[in-house]
Amino acid sequence: MIDPLAAINSYISDSDSGATVDSSLNDWNFANIDKVGAYADACLVFASADSGEGYLTVDGNPGDRKNLTFVLFLLEYVDLALTRLAP
Amino acid sequence: MLFRVAGENSKVLNGILKSEMNFQGFVTSDWTSLVSGVNSALGGTDMNMPGYVVIPLSLNLTHVLLRFKSYGNPPDLPNPAESDNTFWGKFLVEAVVNGSVAAERLDDMVIRPFAAYYKMKQDSKSFPKLNFDVITSAAKRPGSNDVTNEFVNVQADHKKIIREVAAAGTVLLKNEKKALPLKLGKGAGAVERLGVFGSDAGPHPAGPNFCTTGLPDRACNEGTLAMGWGSGTANVRSVWPCYDSHAD
Secondary structure, eight states: OOOHHHHHHHHHHHHTSOOEEEEEOOTTOHHHHHHHHHHOSEEEEOOOOOOBOTTSEETTEESSOSSOHHHHHHHHHHHHHHHTTOO | OTTSOGGGOHIIIIIIIIIISOOOSOOBOOTTOOOOSHHHHHHTOOBOOSEEEEEESSTTSSSEEEEEEOTTSSSOOSSGGGOOSSSSTHHHHHHHHTTSSOHHHHHHHHHHHHHHHHHTTTTSTTSOOOOOOTTOSSSBOTTOOOBOOOOOOOOTTHHHHHHHHHHHTOOOOOOGGGOOSOOBSSSTTOBSEEEEESGGGSOOTTOTTOOTTOOSTTOSOOSSOOSOBSTTOOOOOSOOOHHHHHOO
């Protein structure tokens, strides 16, 4: 399985565009998100909302989701990253 | 569905699926999903997975026990038609004999799975041998010398259709100021430095098939999300040659 960052890195290094990639993979390291977001010309934000089967409970979700926490988080996160795009 | 459990829902299985849509395959239950014998057979279920059976604890059935049983577990008998650890087994034989389930329906329940068996050429000598053990993902069961998993690579060129499905499933909700596609390089409107954010963009800290918590069956959301969690998860190859990722 190829993660998006590896694929993007590969694509850009093959592109001869001279562009570079910086990443901030820790969802909760806001200082680093701010830092990378401040000097990036464009931001790609990856987030997901997971669910599963009832015999395993993840973050209080017994299979089916009990709320939309990750989705709300995604929106806040996208907003946060996008505000860094403003010149 | 329509006020009736799926496994005995004649309107959905016999009416919509097998008649209107002319589905020629077979309908199988999930584990523990069959809730009846006769009604499920008449409702359109063709195959039964392991599940619960009702064990009467009193003569007037005021107390019953639901117990998980599956063929292959005791009390078990060599002949499935004599087995009493399922809603079917010997009870289906009885239902056909006493007329509750027509013999034609029983024939249909047998023909449908076997039609799939022959369609996939499972009777052919070149059909791969079973290469899977539900008990272990190792090559052998603990304490056994028999190899039950030879780790046969069945990927073939499936990545082409995976790529196609992923692209077709991507929805662009809006594209303000024509931000996409990104123009890489220098100059006005070009992207010289690209920022990538979020744990979903990166590798899995414990490897793609595991969780840092040690929980089984992908019961976590770490790294790129490839599948939800549960018993249906399958392992992906964790090592991939770099040149493959360049191909697209």
